[in-house]
Structure formats: structure tokens, C-alpha cells
Amino acid sequence: MCGIVGYVGGREATEFLVQGLRRLEYRGYDSAGVATIAPPRGIQVTKSTGRIEHLDRLLAATPSPGSIGIGHTRWATHGPATDENAHPHYGGEGAVAVAHNGVIENYQSLKDRLIAEGYRFRSQTDTEVVAHLIDSQLKRLDPAADIAAVDYQPLFRAVQLALRQLQGTYGLAILFRDYPTVLVAARLGSPLIVGVGQGEHYVASDASPLVGQTDRIVRIMDNEVALMTADKLRVVHRDQGPVRHLVSVLDADSGGAELGGFAHYMLKEIFEQPEAIRNAMRGRLDMDAATTRFGGLNLSPQQLRQAKRLILTGCGTSWHAGLVGKYQIEALARVPVEVEYASELRYSNPPLAGNSLLFAITQSGETADTLAALREIKRKGYPTMAICNVVGSTIAQEADGGIYLHAGPEIGVASTKAFTSQCTVLAMLAIYFGRLHHLGYDAGLRAVEELQELPGKVGRALETGEAVKRIAEKYAQANNFLYLGRQFNFPAALEGALKLKEISYVHAEGYPAAEMKHGPIALVDENTPSVFLIARDSVYDKVMANVQEIKARGGPVIAVVCEGDRRIRSVADDVIEVPATADFLQPIVSIVPLQFLAYYIALARGCDVDKPRNLAKSVTVE
């Protein structure tokens, strides 16, 4: 989703801006732009639809000099992807330039008012409203006043007054033609980080552009406005006074991920899964007590024992992980679990039992719906936990406690290692809650031992890559796929289908294998492959019967099975073998070939795997 960068210091701003925007490419975007100031020329905006390379070429042809600037990658919300709608946007007749992440909900009424005041709009965006609004407040400043001499307080005040009129969410970076040494950043619901350098300051919507520039950061919080010059940073609350900002050290994990010889981030991250899973488990397995342990839940075993219902929430892949977690926790701990789409939970006002405990599952920690669901449940007085990858992200900070994945940066838009790490953490939670309740020592120990073997088994599942590639090439032209599994493997079927949809734009449906008879079976024909996830579990024979139902209707079957399964060979068209593990961990192993399948089908269809159309890595709008 949209990305912001900003710079003020002694260097040419565009050097950092363009490099920073490249680091934000993974978030998904459809246009990009920069604005710089080189007095006396005023603010120069360069922007266009398409990739950063295109912007870079424009800047090579017509440089945008200046040691202060802002940049943006846009993922269209209000108005299509056009050059005019790309950010930054001018306010007034060039007195201001604004880059914005988020959505201004009351933009139409503000726009009507600004038009009545004489403002001329060049774009269809909600952002241009912010730019004009700031300009209209600046016009009220005393032209004779020396703003710098009073610590830019009148400027702060003008921005504060403009921001107070906005409803919705924003992360903003703002330039002022008449104050060409000042960069302002403001946040409400859309993350912003300030990087503190030697005689320079940076702004970015996530940490990745800052890696290699500085490791000293200030996280701007909701309702805060930061004003920076090359060597000074001041932060004020939008409605209150100055805020003492805390300089912290950028987490070493935060970004800078390089391809390291892989063709795509997605492929690299698929291969990182054994290590990511190991990191998720590191220091959390307690062999002596045959259980798992977590440092950051901030609740005692006595309090956790009181939780009679767990609510797992998230979006997309994280929601799928939640569904795996439901099967795991209910099987091992016998604690009832509800899995809610965060986008529904935030508005559905469900009746929750008094002793419910919420887990918000999120890779980025910034997903707008997940954050809103967490806030809503927290507001009602329930304890909230985050299962999150990005350290220091908004959800990680706002939850009462939580568990970090430690999977390292996930750059590929299609989530892979975050999913398997989330499922691993949920498996550990299942053991933990199990041991608080009915799970005996021996069963607990067996479960922990199975966990220990998991990275090795996922590593062996990675060996299926070449075989899956051949299968992918065989079916690459199919336009519909079914993904089928039962019990623990049903959510993995959903996740496999989502991967294919996301990066190859092929229609795929995930279903519980038996439920397929109640409708989707109508889709089955010789051109519609069905991908089955078959474990050596209690429903093995039942799933085999479902395979026969598909074959009887002429549908090709690709089966992901456990090593040594001979029976499937006479029925399925293509068989992929993965190591068997405990039922509650099997989806973490079996998903690997489905990630490969999506990857290689996307390649065969000529799709841009790491930058799939329309998608954003971190969905920070509702």
C-alpha cells in the first residue's frame, strides 16, 4: 500500500527519496512521485504512473535539485492511477506539497468548502484536500512574522488547525515553499517513523528505507506532528502541547532484505521458512515441563487459565493462520476458539463471554482492519494479544501483550514465511493452553518433540520445488483450480488457493474436501485441476473418497501426500510427497508445495511475482 519518504539535510534529497521508494516498492503501488525545494525556485513536483524506474528516468531527464524533499508511492483509493492523482500534491498555488497515506473520510465536504473559497483541484484524490487545507491555514499567518525565530510555532499551529478538520486516517509528509528548510510529518492511524542522522532527518512509513542511513529512530504516534530541520526535531501533539520524543534503536531485523541470488523475494522467503520457524520457536520450548513458554504475554498462567474462549482475528493469510490455530488449540487444549475476519469483527459487536481473550494475528502489525478490531475489543475491556512479525508496529504496541514471529522482513507481497511462522506460534500456544488444561506430560512432550523436528521437515518439503515446477508447467494454462483438504488441512487449502489467485490471477477456490459436493463440484471438468491435501490422519479414507468423486467426473487431481503413500498413486494424476508430522503441524509442511505451485504457475504465465497487480503488502486502509 502507499509509502512515504522524506528527507532534510545536506545531501541531494532525491538520492535518498528514490532509493527509499524502491525499498517501499514491495508494499504495492501504481504511481510514484517526489517533491523537492531548491530556493528560490519553489517546490518542484515530479510524478507519474508506473514503476519507480520510470520516475527515475524522469528525474534523470529533468533533475529535481534540493536538500529537502518528500516522496510517495501511491496505491489508488480515491481516483484511478493517473499522473494527476499521483502524490505529492500541491496546496494553493504551490505553497505546499503533501504526500499522504490513509483515507480522508470527510474529503467531499472539505472539498466543497475549499472550492467555494476559490481553490482549484487538479486531481480526484482526497489528499489534495489536505494540501489546500494546510495552505488555507498558512494564509492566515502574519506575513511580517519571523516564523523561524519563534521555533516555527505559528507553522505548527497552522498544520494543527488543518489536521483537526480531517476525519479518517493519515500519515503525512509536508513541504512549505516559504519555509524551505522545514519538513513536517503527521500521523493518525497510518505509521510514520523519523530517522535521526548527523545533520539530517528522514521520514518513512516503515523502517526499510532507513536501513543503512541511520539506526536512530523516533516513532511518531497517533495525533503527533513532527517538525524537522536538518539538525532539529520537535514533536507536538495535535491538540495538546509539545511531546518528549523517545529516540530508539532501529531493530536489526527491520529491513534491508536483499534478494541474495534468488529470482524473487517470494522464492527467497519460501526457502527461509525452516529458519523462520526455528526463530519462532527459539527459547520458547520447555522440554522439562513438556510445554512452551512466552515472554511477552504479560498475563500469569493463572490469568491465562481463566480464558474460556479465544478469539483469533486477522485478514487474508493471517486469518487462514487463525483458522489453523483454531484446529490446533481446540484439539490440544479443548479451549473453544472463534476465528473472525478483522474487517467484520470491528463492526459486528459480537456477544463475547466475560473471560474471552483476543489474539490479533498480523505480519505487518499495521493492517487497518486488524488494528480497528483490536482497539474495539480492547475498548470493551477484554485483554488483547498480538501475534506479529514487525517489531514496534502499531498493533504490537497497542496490544496488552504478544508474541513476535521473528521471521525477518517479509517483502514478497504473497505471504509465505509469515504464514508458517504464525501457524508455528499458534501450535506453541495450543501446547501451552493444552498443558494449562488437559494435556498430560507425555502428550505435551511428544508435541514439543514434533515441533523440534518441524524445521527439518519443512526443509525436506522444500526439495519438492523442481517436481512442483514441472506440475505447474503442465497445468499453467488452466483457468480454474479447486483446493481441497479436511480438518487441519482445510485452512491450508484456503491458503494455497489464495496464493494462486494473488500472484497468477487464476481463479481458485479453497474448500473443505467433502463440502465440495454441495456446489463447487459443478465446476469439475477435464480443465479444472483439484489440488488435494491428504495427510495420514483420521480423515485419510474420507479424503480419498473425495478424490474418487473428482476423478469420476473427469477432473485432474494433484495430490500433496505424506511420504510413502502408495494408495494415492493409482488415483491421482500428479503426486507430491512431503514428510509426515503430527496432525496439528501437517499444514505447515504441506503448504510448502502449494507455495511453489502458485509461484511456478505465476512464472509460467508471465506474471510479476513480487509485484502482483492491485495488491498491497500492508493494507492500511479500511
Ligand code: F6R
Ligand atoms: C496474502 C497476504 C494478505 C495478508 C493480509 C494481512 O498473501 O499477504 O492476505 O495476509 O493483508 O496482512 P497482515 O498479516 O500484515 O495483517
